[in-house]
Amino acid sequence: MSFGPFLFAAPGALLALLALPVLFFIMRATPPPPQREQFPPARLLKGLRTDDQSRERAPWWLVLFRMLAAAVLILAFARPSLAPQPSDSPLGGRTLIVIDDGWTSAPAWSEVRNAANAAITQAERARAPIFILQTAPSTRPRDPGEALTAADAKSRVQRLEPQPWRPDRADAATRLARTEGNFDRIVWITDGLNDAGAEALAAELQRRGPVTARVPALTARAIMSGSVTPQGVLVEVRRASNGSSVGAVTAETAEGRSLGAAQLQFQADALTASARIELPPEIAARAARVRIVGEQSAGAVRLLPAGAGRPFVGLVDPGGAGQPLLSELFYVDRALAPYASLSRGAISQLIDARAQALILPDAGRIAPTDSAALQRWLENGGLLVRFAGPRLANDADEFVPVRLRPGSRTLGSALAWETPLAIGAFPADSPYAGIAPPVDVQVRRQVLAEPASLEEARVWATLSDNSPLVTAQARGRGLIVLFHVSATPEWSDMPLSGLFVEVLRRTLAFAARADGAGEREISGGPFVAQRLLDGYGALAPAPADMQPIAPEAFAIAQPSPATPPGLYERAGVSASIDAMRPDESLQPLQLPSGVSRAGLGAVIERPLAGWLFGLAGLMLAIDLLIALLLIGKLPRLPRPRASAASLVLAALMAFGGDAHAQNANDPTQTLRLAYVRTGDSRIDRASEQGLRALSDILTQRTSVEPGPPMALDLARDDLSAYPFIYWPAPPTPRRLSDAALTNVDRYLAIGGLLLVDTRDSGAQQRGRPAQTMLSGLDVPPLEAVNAEHVLTRAFYLLRSFPGRSQSTQLWAESASAASSRDGVAAIFIGDGDWASAWSGQAGVSDRQRELSLRFGVNLVMVALTGNYKADQVHVPALLERMSEDRR
Structure with missing residues (x-):
C-alpha cells in the first residue's frame, strides 16, 4: 500500500494506530491514584514541603510522548519505504526489465543495479513474473521470454557485470521479437547513448507494452586514440553533448603505475578534445595504456601495445663525407624518426649506450672488437636489422640469418633476361601479414640465399x-633480420614507399619485448590473447580457452564476445583491440514519443523501518530516564563550585593526559607492528591477537619493545611509520584501489617490510589470493627463501617457517631486485596463516607455536636491522684478509 511517496510492505500493522486513543486513556488512568482517607493528625503536617515531590498521575506531556513512541513503533512494523516517485504500475503484472549492460553503463553500474532491483521489488509485491533482456552481445544470450521469480531475478542482476563492448540493440530487438506475449510494465535501464539499433528496440518495446526509460545523469566519455610522440603521449577523447567538459588523462604501465598526467578540457560545444602527457622518450616508451582519470569503463582506456612506444634505435654510421640524400641511412632515418629515438655512431658506442635495436646498412667484415660486442649484445636480447648491398653480396659475415650466395641477382638490366619483380603477398606466419604490398613497388636487384639454409631461418x-x-x-635471446635489398632506391622502390615505414615499424616491435627480441618462436599464425579488458577497463589475464583470431579477421575485428578488447600477440608482435572504435559517436539517446523518461534513481526505494525502530528505541530510553527523574531515583549532581586554581589544575592535568595518550598512540614515538584491516572480523581479530602475542615475545626475549598492534587501511593510512606490516588474505580477495596501490608502492620503495599471508597452505591451488591481492602492484621478481637467506639467522637459527601447517612455503624479493637496498627484501609472500599460529589458536601445538613465533621474531629483526646477520658470515674472511695485509 502506498501513501504519496511512502510505501508500506505490511500495511496491516497500521491498524494498530486506531488503538492510540484507547492507549492514551489507559496510560492516563494507570497506575490508579491513591485512595483518600480522613486522618486528623495529618493536619499537623499541613504546609510542610520537602524537596522530593511525587505526582499523583503521569503528566499529560509524558503520556503524549509515550503515544508518539508507540506510533513510531507501529509505523516501523508496517515496513515503510520512501520512493521519490510513485510506482510505474501500482497494479503490477508481467514486468520486462531491459538493461544496457555494455561498457557505456559501467560508470553508473551501481545505480543500474539499484534501478533493476527496484523494478524487481515492485513486481514482487504484485506477485508478477519477471523477464530480463540484456542488450550487450554474449556468447550465450539469455532468453528474454524466460519467466523468473523475484529471487532468481535479483540473483541474476547481482551477478551481472558490464561487458567491454557496446550494446547491440538491434540484435536485442530481434531476440525479443521471437518471444510471445505482451507486458504490463517495461522498464528500460539505458546507458543514455544513441546507436543504430535504439529506434528498432524502442519500437519493439512499445509494441509489447508501456515503456519507461531510466537514463543516467551523465554519459560516459571515451578515448578515441592514443599515440607515443617525441614529446610524450598524445590522447584524443570524445564525449556526448551532455558530457562533462573537464577532466584529466594519465599514462600508465601494464601494472597500473602512473607515468604522468595531463588536464583535459573541451572547448565550448566541442565533442572532441586532445591532451598531451609530456614525458621523456624513455619514460613514454614504458606506457602500456592511457586512461581517463576517475572513469571506470573499458571505453575510458586506450591500450598501447608493446612496440607502440619509442624504442632506442642505433643507426650504425660508417662515417666519412658524402651526399646525404644518397646515404644508406637517409631513408631509414626518415622512416623511423616519428616512431623511434634514433642515435648514430659506431657499433660499440651504440651498444654501450644501451640501444635496443641496431640498423646496419651494407657493410663488409665487422671489426673483431665490434664483432665480439655485437655477439654478446645479441645473446642478451638485441635486435639487429641489416640491409644488403654490394659489400655484403661479395663478403658476408656470420651475422646474417641465412647463408648467402656470392654476388647479387640483377633484374631488368640491359644484360639480364629477367624483368623487375613485384613483392609477393606476405605469408600468414609473417609479422607483416595483413599488409597489402603496393603493386607499383618493384625490386631490381637482390642477394640470394642458399636454399638449404632457408630451413634454419x-x-x-x-x-x-x-x-x-x-x-x-x-x-x-636476440634476433637478426636481413633485408635482401639495399636501404636506398638503387636496388628497389621500397624505400620510396609507405611499405618501407610499415615493415620497419613492425620489425622494431620485437625490440620492445621485455624478454628479448628472439626469446620466443619467431612465427606467425593467429593472434593470441594475452590480457583482456573487462567492462570497468581493468586488464586481466586471458582465459585458457580463449580462441585465437585469424590475421584477416583481426584486421577488421570489432569489440565482441569473439574478439574482446585487450592485448594480443602474433609472431612476437603485440597488437590491441580497443573498446571504442574511432568512427563511433557518443550522442545522447533520442526516445520516441510515448516512452516516459526518468532518472536511474527515480523509483529506488529506501527502507525506513530500521530508522524508525532506532528512533522508537531512543524515545523509550528517554521515557525511562524521565520516569526515574520524576520519582527521584536519579542522583542529583552538586553544583560546581570550583576555584580558578582548581580549574587551571584540571586543565593542566587534562592537557598532560591528552599529551601522554597522544604519545602512546603516535607510531613515530612508539614502535608498533601493524596489520591490514580486511573487513572480516574473524581474520582481523586473529591478526590483532597474533601480532599482540608476537609483540609480547619480542618484549620478553629481545631489546625490541613494541606497543599494541595497529590496524591499517592501505588506501588512507600513512604506512611509513610501521617497519613491519602483516597482510592476511581476506575470504574473497579483491584488487587494490589506485590510492592503495600508490601507498603500498611507496611503502616498499622507502624500505618497509610487507608480509603477504595467503593463508592457503595445503590448498590445491596456491597463489590465487596473492595474484588478486597484488594485481596492479609493482611486485619485484621473487625467489623461494632457502637456508642461505638472512631470515634463517636474523635472531634464531631456523630451517623452516611453520605456521598453522608445517608444510608452508615462503617467497621473498630476489637479491638482485633489492640491490638498491643492499639486498634487503621488502616483500615476503607465504601461505602459513602465521597470525593464527602466533596467537595459539586451536589445532596449533605448543612446539609449532614456538617455532612460528621464532619465525616472527626473525622477520621483525630483518625489518629493523636488514642484512646485518648476513654480513656477519663474512667476518672470518675479512679478519683473515686483514691479517694478511699486516704481514
Whole structure:
C-alpha cells in the first residue's frame, strides 16, 4: 500500500494506530491514584514541603510522548519505504526489465543495479513474473521470454557485470521479437547513448507494452586514440553533448603505475578534445595504456601495445663525407624518426649506450672488437636489422640469418633476361601479414640465399617468384633480420614507399619485448590473447580457452564476445583491440514519443523501518530516564563550585593526559607492528591477537619493545611509520584501489617490510589470493627463501617457517631486485596463516607455536636491522684478509 511517496510492505500493522486513543486513556488512568482517607493528625503536617515531590498521575506531556513512541513503533512494523516517485504500475503484472549492460553503463553500474532491483521489488509485491533482456552481445544470450521469480531475478542482476563492448540493440530487438506475449510494465535501464539499433528496440518495446526509460545523469566519455610522440603521449577523447567538459588523462604501465598526467578540457560545444602527457622518450616508451582519470569503463582506456612506444634505435654510421640524400641511412632515418629515438655512431658506442635495436646498412667484415660486442649484445636480447648491398653480396659475415650466395641477382638490366619483380603477398606466419604490398613497388636487384639454409631461418617476405626478400633468425635471446635489398632506391622502390615505414615499424616491435627480441618462436599464425579488458577497463589475464583470431579477421575485428578488447600477440608482435572504435559517436539517446523518461534513481526505494525502530528505541530510553527523574531515583549532581586554581589544575592535568595518550598512540614515538584491516572480523581479530602475542615475545626475549598492534587501511593510512606490516588474505580477495596501490608502492620503495599471508597452505591451488591481492602492484621478481637467506639467522637459527601447517612455503624479493637496498627484501609472500599460529589458536601445538613465533621474531629483526646477520658470515674472511695485509 502506498501513501504519496511512502510505501508500506505490511500495511496491516497500521491498524494498530486506531488503538492510540484507547492507549492514551489507559496510560492516563494507570497506575490508579491513591485512595483518600480522613486522618486528623495529618493536619499537623499541613504546609510542610520537602524537596522530593511525587505526582499523583503521569503528566499529560509524558503520556503524549509515550503515544508518539508507540506510533513510531507501529509505523516501523508496517515496513515503510520512501520512493521519490510513485510506482510505474501500482497494479503490477508481467514486468520486462531491459538493461544496457555494455561498457557505456559501467560508470553508473551501481545505480543500474539499484534501478533493476527496484523494478524487481515492485513486481514482487504484485506477485508478477519477471523477464530480463540484456542488450550487450554474449556468447550465450539469455532468453528474454524466460519467466523468473523475484529471487532468481535479483540473483541474476547481482551477478551481472558490464561487458567491454557496446550494446547491440538491434540484435536485442530481434531476440525479443521471437518471444510471445505482451507486458504490463517495461522498464528500460539505458546507458543514455544513441546507436543504430535504439529506434528498432524502442519500437519493439512499445509494441509489447508501456515503456519507461531510466537514463543516467551523465554519459560516459571515451578515448578515441592514443599515440607515443617525441614529446610524450598524445590522447584524443570524445564525449556526448551532455558530457562533462573537464577532466584529466594519465599514462600508465601494464601494472597500473602512473607515468604522468595531463588536464583535459573541451572547448565550448566541442565533442572532441586532445591532451598531451609530456614525458621523456624513455619514460613514454614504458606506457602500456592511457586512461581517463576517475572513469571506470573499458571505453575510458586506450591500450598501447608493446612496440607502440619509442624504442632506442642505433643507426650504425660508417662515417666519412658524402651526399646525404644518397646515404644508406637517409631513408631509414626518415622512416623511423616519428616512431623511434634514433642515435648514430659506431657499433660499440651504440651498444654501450644501451640501444635496443641496431640498423646496419651494407657493410663488409665487422671489426673483431665490434664483432665480439655485437655477439654478446645479441645473446642478451638485441635486435639487429641489416640491409644488403654490394659489400655484403661479395663478403658476408656470420651475422646474417641465412647463408648467402656470392654476388647479387640483377633484374631488368640491359644484360639480364629477367624483368623487375613485384613483392609477393606476405605469408600468414609473417609479422607483416595483413599488409597489402603496393603493386607499383618493384625490386631490381637482390642477394640470394642458399636454399638449404632457408630451413634454419624464417622467411618473412618474398618476391613474386618466391625468392626471399626478408629473412630472420633467432640468435640467443636476440634476433637478426636481413633485408635482401639495399636501404636506398638503387636496388628497389621500397624505400620510396609507405611499405618501407610499415615493415620497419613492425620489425622494431620485437625490440620492445621485455624478454628479448628472439626469446620466443619467431612465427606467425593467429593472434593470441594475452590480457583482456573487462567492462570497468581493468586488464586481466586471458582465459585458457580463449580462441585465437585469424590475421584477416583481426584486421577488421570489432569489440565482441569473439574478439574482446585487450592485448594480443602474433609472431612476437603485440597488437590491441580497443573498446571504442574511432568512427563511433557518443550522442545522447533520442526516445520516441510515448516512452516516459526518468532518472536511474527515480523509483529506488529506501527502507525506513530500521530508522524508525532506532528512533522508537531512543524515545523509550528517554521515557525511562524521565520516569526515574520524576520519582527521584536519579542522583542529583552538586553544583560546581570550583576555584580558578582548581580549574587551571584540571586543565593542566587534562592537557598532560591528552599529551601522554597522544604519545602512546603516535607510531613515530612508539614502535608498533601493524596489520591490514580486511573487513572480516574473524581474520582481523586473529591478526590483532597474533601480532599482540608476537609483540609480547619480542618484549620478553629481545631489546625490541613494541606497543599494541595497529590496524591499517592501505588506501588512507600513512604506512611509513610501521617497519613491519602483516597482510592476511581476506575470504574473497579483491584488487587494490589506485590510492592503495600508490601507498603500498611507496611503502616498499622507502624500505618497509610487507608480509603477504595467503593463508592457503595445503590448498590445491596456491597463489590465487596473492595474484588478486597484488594485481596492479609493482611486485619485484621473487625467489623461494632457502637456508642461505638472512631470515634463517636474523635472531634464531631456523630451517623452516611453520605456521598453522608445517608444510608452508615462503617467497621473498630476489637479491638482485633489492640491490638498491643492499639486498634487503621488502616483500615476503607465504601461505602459513602465521597470525593464527602466533596467537595459539586451536589445532596449533605448543612446539609449532614456538617455532612460528621464532619465525616472527626473525622477520621483525630483518625489518629493523636488514642484512646485518648476513654480513656477519663474512667476518672470518675479512679478519683473515686483514691479517694478511699486516704481514
